[in-house]
Structure formats: C-alpha cells, structure tokens
Amino acid sequence: MAGGGSESGAGAPSVRNDLSGVVNGPAFQVGQIHGGVTFQVREEPRAPGVRPDQVPSFSGRFRNRRTETGRLNELLDERRDEGASPRPVVLRALPGMGKTALACHWARSVGDAFPDGQIFVDFARLRDGLGADVSEALAMCLRALGVADAYMPHTLAERANELRSRTAGKRLLILLDDVQQPAHVRALLPRDAGSLLLVTSNQDMEELALDGAELLALEPLDAEVGVQLLSDFSGRPVPEGERDAAVRLVELGAGMPVALRVLGARLRRNRRLTWGALAAELEDENQRLAGLSDGRGNSVSVVLATAYRELAPEQAHAYRVLGWLPTRTFDGGTAAAALGTNAEEALGLLDALTRAGLLNVTEEGRYGFHDLVRLHARERAEAEEPEGARRVLVERVTTHFLALTAFADRAIRADRLRIARLTELLDASVDPFTGPSAPPPLAWLVAERDTVLAVLREANRAGLHAWVWPLAEAFTALFLHRRDVRAWRETLLLGADSAAEAGEVAAEARLRSLLSRPLLDLDEDERARTELERAERCAELSGHTVLRASVAEFFGRYWDRHEPPRAIDAYRRSLTLNEEAGEERGAAIAAFFLGCAQDAAGEHLAAQATLERAHAELLALDDLRMAARAEAAIGAVHGHLGDDALAVAVLRRAADALRAAEAGHYEAETLVRLARLVERTGGDQATVREYVARAAGLWEETGHPEAGRLARWRDRLDGGGVNG
Incomplete structure (x- = not known):
C-alpha cells in the first residue's frame, strides 16, 4: 500500500498500489498492528476553583528516611512563618536511591498543609523536546491552575510571569521530578512563601544554594533499613542464621531501593533460594555498569545481571526489546506491537517482567522501567539483538501509533483534508474509537501526547520519513483543538522535513501550510511566510x-496580520479553487474568512452577502460550530452598518448557538460584543451585566488573559458603575 496520495478531495494525484515495484511511501504491513488502546488518564482541572491533586500515590511500605522527612517537616513549619521568602527544596541522590518515592510519600502525607493543591511535573518525560522542557513544564503547571491551551502564554518569560501571578496568595506544593538544570527550578518558583517547590535531581544543584535553596542529599540505605526493605520486597522474614547474608545483599545492591526490589523479587519467586546462596551468586558476578557503583565495588548492575540470567529466553528478549522503546511508559498494545506478538502473549511477558522486579506498573495501569533498569536492558539489547532489530522495533511501534492516531483523527472530524492514503492499513486494523465503551478520541490524543511525540522523534532519527509525515499529519488533530503551539511546531517541522526527504510534495505543502499556524502564534511571522x-x-x-x-486560505491568515487587502485576494482564490474542486466545506470556510476580511476592510455590504452565504452553506453541511461563528460575524456587520437592533438580535442567536455547540471561547467573544452594543445604545444595564457575567465566567474557566478585565467590568456593574 502506498503512503502518498490523497485520501479525499478532487484533483488528487493517483498513486499506484503495487508492492512489486517502487513504492511511493511506506508499505504499512498490517501484521504489525497489535493490541489496542489502554485508556485511563487523570482529568485535568477545568477551572481555577478545582484543586489539583497530581502527586502520584506511593505504593508499598515506606522505610526510614527519618532524617530527611524530619528536615522536610521543619522546612514546612518555617514556610508558615510570616515574611519567609519562597525557596526550593532539592532532594539530590544517585539514580535508584528513592528520591521520587520519598518526595511523593512526604507530599501525600502533608496534603492538608497545601489547601490549594499539589502539582506534579515529570521532567524526564519532557527532555526529548527541542530545548522546550521548562516551557512545557510551566504550561503543565498553568493547566493545573485552570489555564486552557487557547489562552496559554507562548513565551517562557510570559509563562513564568503567569505562574507567579496565579500562585500569588496560594498555598501550593509543586513537585518537580528528575530536574537536570538549576535554571529550570528558578523558572518554576512560586510567588509566595505559602507555597513550596520540591525538587528531585541526580545532578549537582549547588548553585541553587546561592538562591537560598535547601539541598538534602539522600545516602544509600543503611544495613538495618535495607534488610527491612529487602524483607518487605521478598515477603520473607530473614532467618536468624542468614542475617549476615542479608546485610551483604544490601551492600552488594549498593543500598539502592531499586536494586533491593529486584533482589526481593528473586527471593519471592524462588522460595528455595536462600539469602546466602543469592549473596554468593552476586559475589561471583563480574559484569558491572560503569558509573553505577557505590565506589566500594558494589553495583546495581550485579543485581540486574543476575536477575536477567533468571529470565526465560522469550522473557529476556522482551526485556531487551522493550528497553529500546522511546517512551517512558507504555501499555500492553504498544508492547505487543514492539514484540510483534498478540496482546495476550505480550501481557504474559509483561507480567513475568513485573514479577521479576524489572518492570513497574503505574497507577494508570501502564508499564515502565526505572532509568537504571532501562539502561541495562538497552545495553543487553545492543549486545545480543541482531543488527537492524532496533529499526524493526521503531517501524512496528510507529506503524501501531500511526493507525491509532489516524483512527482518532478521523473520529474527531471525518471530512478534514488529508494527504496520507491509509485505507489498507486502517481496513486491516480495529478502530478502538467506535462503540459505547470507546475512549473519547481527543482525550486519548491528549493522554498520549508525549508518547506520540517520542515516537515521531525516534522514527525521524531512524530515517523512517515515509512513516513520520503521515503520523505528523494525523497527530495535528490534537493541536487543532488544543493549542499546544510548541509541540505542534515540533510535530509539523518533523513531518514537513520528512515529507521533503520522502519526495512527497503534496504532504510537504500540507504540513508546511499547517506549520504557519503555530509559527504565527509564536510571533515567528517571517518564518511563517517562508x-x-x-x-x-x-x-x-x-x-x-x-x-x-487550503494553502491559499492559510496565506490569507498571514496577510490578515500584515496586508489585509492581500488577505481578501487570498481568500477569494481559496474560495474559487474549492468551488472548482467541488469541495463544499472548504468553500464555505473560505467564504467565512473572506467575509470577515471584507468587514475588517470596511466593505460591510459585501461582507454581509459573503457571510450569509457561508452561514447557509455551513448549516447545510451540519457544521453547527462554524455556522454559529458565521452568524456572530453577521451580527457584527449589522452593527457596523448602524442597524443596532438587528445586530443585537443576530448576536443573541449566535451566542445561543455557540453555547449549544460548546464553543465557549467564541460564545464569550460574542457576549462581550453584545454587552458593549447594548451599553452603547443605552440598553438595560441588567442585560449588560448578564452578558458580562456569563462571558467572564467562561473566560475564567479557561484562564483567558482578559478574564480579569471582564470580572472588573462585572463588579463595576454590580456597584452601579459603567465599563471604563
């Protein structure tokens, strides 16, 4: 099957569907699609009044760390003192020492001290980006505080300022996990000392001490606590005569909880294995991972190597291959795709690796390796898997996510312009977004955002360009509804460049024109024009x-900002081309933008005619959201023509239609226009107040930057004043 060509739309080039010759695009082998969608994601707060509760629960028993928890409690008491300045608290230790477990355990235990909530940011998930990890971390915090992506500040400085504004007067805990750079900590510092910034890191953060940060170093577990933890993991008490062997196991595991977990799993699985026999086995182990020892010859690699030898051949293969996955966590369907097997067999292998202590299960039911375990798995894969095996894995996983993302894209809007021809791939796959218990496709895309981005990057590194551009095209469905502009920019850059590498001019045109949207949002106007x-x-x-x-329409949006007369020409060209192709929805949308541009240029009568046509055509196509936007634009035109009564009537209908379509942003804009019009014409102040209050509520829910101004207008109306 060919990956190029168009799936819909007149004037599309034909692509030969013949695998015996040269293929224009990827041959997506349907046998590579395994598993389905595992969907469970925490709901994000939708309003400032919703208290974020994002710190993961700590599973299992928590041992000791009394010194560190005691110091954290002291710092919490100091934070309550009047006049204290905000300062971060940094937990620093080698990987595998239990920093995250300690931070999460303590945070959950003091939840009442932070009535405004707890926010969690995993920096490890953000580090594959193009240097934008701290910016996205700020966005994650702002989303937790009620800022919708439509109103998310674009620059790092703007986001940092917004975070300070939104944390003022609050008592929040922000937990940053696995931070690598001190500058990232500074950018996320809350406004007031009533909040606390807790950080975990395996890097040197000494320079933060100059900013007043408290640095707490976690040492390896001592023998007593280590033996207790080992007993917990194994489910076996230490026999009286094997106390010394248990202590030696703690030493050989470098006092690292991650190593003790694997050792405990060995003892739990094999009840005939004695503590002394396991210690002797480790003593004989010569394989060491450089940099992961405690300096006394004890290394977590000893533990991992012996646990690895205990795996059955198919389990060891799964361990190696899954270590190559580009994602931090994954579900059973992804594992099945990576292993080239079915979901049932994959889940059996995942269960075996979990029981061996090599794989963790998250609260959401996903799987993941500890960083040190992943490093060991990849090292074994490089040594033992055949040449080309990693590329095969990346191809399988990319194809898996291409199918899922394409299904989600089509479930959100079936009639969108698409270039990639995926008919054969999708016909041979099960659509997970159909049926009464299916996950919402947009919510699935939101939940898998980081995963799909990681897959795109890895496929690009592997040179799988004919896979990258169709995935980027399908993935843009997320960003058309959730304006995460930096991630959208990266996605489209990867896709456009891959389309160019693959010689797919139609795909390159589509992706580069889409790329202009996030570039304009980021004020990269010259790059957008290029x-x-x-x-x-x-x-x-x-x-x-x-x-x-479509490209002409996107160019019109650029000219709207720079040369409005050229915008009118661009929209007219788009309208004409859509009509030639028989593309009804494209023509209706082009007419909508043309009418708005005409109105902005003072051509109000022409705008009225154009917008009324667009409104009628969009209604006929059952695109109620866009039809309501067109009706709101018609109301604005009536106001510009001086027919205030008709303008009010039309705007009211449009606001009701936008509410029914759940288009809160455009409803609020329409209500503000209504309020100004009614107030200007001496209308009922109670009606003005009703419109302003509704608009203010909508914008407050989504963190619109103008929400505060509207709230002040509402308050002035309550006090008998007018909008100033």
Whole structure:
C-alpha cells in the first residue's frame, strides 16, 4: 500500500498500489498492528476553583528516611512563618536511591498543609523536546491552575510571569521530578512563601544554594533499613542464621531501593533460594555498569545481571526489546506491537517482567522501567539483538501509533483534508474509537501526547520519513483543538522535513501550510511566510486543487496580520479553487474568512452577502460550530452598518448557538460584543451585566488573559458603575 496520495478531495494525484515495484511511501504491513488502546488518564482541572491533586500515590511500605522527612517537616513549619521568602527544596541522590518515592510519600502525607493543591511535573518525560522542557513544564503547571491551551502564554518569560501571578496568595506544593538544570527550578518558583517547590535531581544543584535553596542529599540505605526493605520486597522474614547474608545483599545492591526490589523479587519467586546462596551468586558476578557503583565495588548492575540470567529466553528478549522503546511508559498494545506478538502473549511477558522486579506498573495501569533498569536492558539489547532489530522495533511501534492516531483523527472530524492514503492499513486494523465503551478520541490524543511525540522523534532519527509525515499529519488533530503551539511546531517541522526527504510534495505543502499556524502564534511571522511560500510551490507541483485552496486560505491568515487587502485576494482564490474542486466545506470556510476580511476592510455590504452565504452553506453541511461563528460575524456587520437592533438580535442567536455547540471561547467573544452594543445604545444595564457575567465566567474557566478585565467590568456593574 502506498503512503502518498490523497485520501479525499478532487484533483488528487493517483498513486499506484503495487508492492512489486517502487513504492511511493511506506508499505504499512498490517501484521504489525497489535493490541489496542489502554485508556485511563487523570482529568485535568477545568477551572481555577478545582484543586489539583497530581502527586502520584506511593505504593508499598515506606522505610526510614527519618532524617530527611524530619528536615522536610521543619522546612514546612518555617514556610508558615510570616515574611519567609519562597525557596526550593532539592532532594539530590544517585539514580535508584528513592528520591521520587520519598518526595511523593512526604507530599501525600502533608496534603492538608497545601489547601490549594499539589502539582506534579515529570521532567524526564519532557527532555526529548527541542530545548522546550521548562516551557512545557510551566504550561503543565498553568493547566493545573485552570489555564486552557487557547489562552496559554507562548513565551517562557510570559509563562513564568503567569505562574507567579496565579500562585500569588496560594498555598501550593509543586513537585518537580528528575530536574537536570538549576535554571529550570528558578523558572518554576512560586510567588509566595505559602507555597513550596520540591525538587528531585541526580545532578549537582549547588548553585541553587546561592538562591537560598535547601539541598538534602539522600545516602544509600543503611544495613538495618535495607534488610527491612529487602524483607518487605521478598515477603520473607530473614532467618536468624542468614542475617549476615542479608546485610551483604544490601551492600552488594549498593543500598539502592531499586536494586533491593529486584533482589526481593528473586527471593519471592524462588522460595528455595536462600539469602546466602543469592549473596554468593552476586559475589561471583563480574559484569558491572560503569558509573553505577557505590565506589566500594558494589553495583546495581550485579543485581540486574543476575536477575536477567533468571529470565526465560522469550522473557529476556522482551526485556531487551522493550528497553529500546522511546517512551517512558507504555501499555500492553504498544508492547505487543514492539514484540510483534498478540496482546495476550505480550501481557504474559509483561507480567513475568513485573514479577521479576524489572518492570513497574503505574497507577494508570501502564508499564515502565526505572532509568537504571532501562539502561541495562538497552545495553543487553545492543549486545545480543541482531543488527537492524532496533529499526524493526521503531517501524512496528510507529506503524501501531500511526493507525491509532489516524483512527482518532478521523473520529474527531471525518471530512478534514488529508494527504496520507491509509485505507489498507486502517481496513486491516480495529478502530478502538467506535462503540459505547470507546475512549473519547481527543482525550486519548491528549493522554498520549508525549508518547506520540517520542515516537515521531525516534522514527525521524531512524530515517523512517515515509512513516513520520503521515503520523505528523494525523497527530495535528490534537493541536487543532488544543493549542499546544510548541509541540505542534515540533510535530509539523518533523513531518514537513520528512515529507521533503520522502519526495512527497503534496504532504510537504500540507504540513508546511499547517506549520504557519503555530509559527504565527509564536510571533515567528517571517518564518511563517517562508513556510507558506514553500508550501505554495509544493502545492502547485502536486496538482492537488483542494490542497492549493487550503494553502491559499492559510496565506490569507498571514496577510490578515500584515496586508489585509492581500488577505481578501487570498481568500477569494481559496474560495474559487474549492468551488472548482467541488469541495463544499472548504468553500464555505473560505467564504467565512473572506467575509470577515471584507468587514475588517470596511466593505460591510459585501461582507454581509459573503457571510450569509457561508452561514447557509455551513448549516447545510451540519457544521453547527462554524455556522454559529458565521452568524456572530453577521451580527457584527449589522452593527457596523448602524442597524443596532438587528445586530443585537443576530448576536443573541449566535451566542445561543455557540453555547449549544460548546464553543465557549467564541460564545464569550460574542457576549462581550453584545454587552458593549447594548451599553452603547443605552440598553438595560441588567442585560449588560448578564452578558458580562456569563462571558467572564467562561473566560475564567479557561484562564483567558482578559478574564480579569471582564470580572472588573462585572463588579463595576454590580456597584452601579459603567465599563471604563
């Protein structure tokens, strides 16, 4: 099956579906699709009044760390003192020493001290990005505090300022896990000392001490606590005569909880294995991972190597291959795809690795390796798997996520313009987004955002360009509904460059024109124009009429900002091309943007005619959301023409339609326009107050930057004043 060509739209080039010759695009082998969607994700707060509760629960018994928890409690008491300055607390230790467990355990135990909630940011999940990990960390905090992506500040400085504003006067705990750079800590410091920033890191953070940070170093577990923890993990008390062997096991595991967990799993699985026999086995182990020892010849690699030898051949193969996965966590379907097996067999292997203590299970039922265990698994894979095995894994996993993401994209909106031809792939796969118990496709995309990004990056590194661009195209469905502009920018850059490498001019045109959207949002206007000009050339070469119309529409949005008369020309061109191709929805949307541009240029009568046409066509297509937007634009035109009564009536209908379509942002804009119009014409102040209050509530729910101004207007109306 070919990966190029168009799935819909007149004027599309034909692509030969013949695997015996040269394939234009990837041959997606349907046998590579395994498993399905495992869907469970914490709901994000939708309003400032919702208390975030994101710190993961600590599972299992927590041993000792009395010194560290005592100091954390002292710092908590100091934070309550009047006049104290905010300062971060950093837990530093080698990997595997239990920093995250301690931080989560303590945070959960003092939850009442933070009535405004607890926020958790896992920096390890963000580090594969293009240097934007701290910016995305700020966005995660702001989302937890009620800021919707539509109103998310774009620059790092703006996000840091917004975080300080939103944490003012609050008592929050923000836990940053696995931070690598001191600058990232500074950017996320809350406004007031009533909040606490708790950080875990395996890096040197001494320079933060100059900022007043408290640095707490975690040492290896001592013999007494280590033996207790080993007994917990094994489910076996230490026999009286094997106390010395148990102490030696703690020493050989370098006092690291991650190593003791694996040793405990060995003892739990084999009840005939004595503590002394296991210690002797470790003493004889010569394989060591450089840099992971305690300096006295004891290394976690000793523990991992012996546990690895205990695995059955198929379990050892799964351990190695899954260590290559580019994602921090994964579900059973992804594991099945990676291993080239079915879901039942994959789950059996995952269960075996979990019982061996090599794999962790998250609260959401996903699987993941500790960083040190993943390092060992990858080292064994490089040594033992055949040449080319890693590329095979990446191809399988990318194909798996391409199918899932394409299904989600189509479930969200079936009639969107698409270039990738995925018919054969999707026909041979099960759509997980159909049926009464199916996960919501947009929510699945949100939950898997980091995973899909990681897969895109890894596939790009592997040179799988014919896989990257279709995945980037499908994944953009997420960003059309949730404006995470930096991630969208990265996705489209990867996709556009891969399309160019694959020689897919239609795909390159589509992705570069889409790329102009996040670039304009980020005020990278010149780069946006460059991408649009290249997209225009590629679209002309493709001969794809609907694609040429789409690129013209995107160019119109650029000209709206820079040369409005050229925007009108661009929208007219888009409208004409869509009409030539018989693309009704594309023509209706082009007419909507054309009418808005005409109104902005003072051509109000022309705008009215254009927008009324767009409104009628969108209603006929059952696109109620866009039809309501067109009706709101018509109401604005009536106001510009001086027919205030008609403007009010039309805007009211549009606001009701937008509410029914759950388009809160556009409903709020329409209500603000209504309120200003009614107030300007001397209308009922109670009605003005009703509109302003509703709009303020909508924008407060989503963190709109104008929410505060509207709230002040509402308060002035309550006090008998007017909008100033």
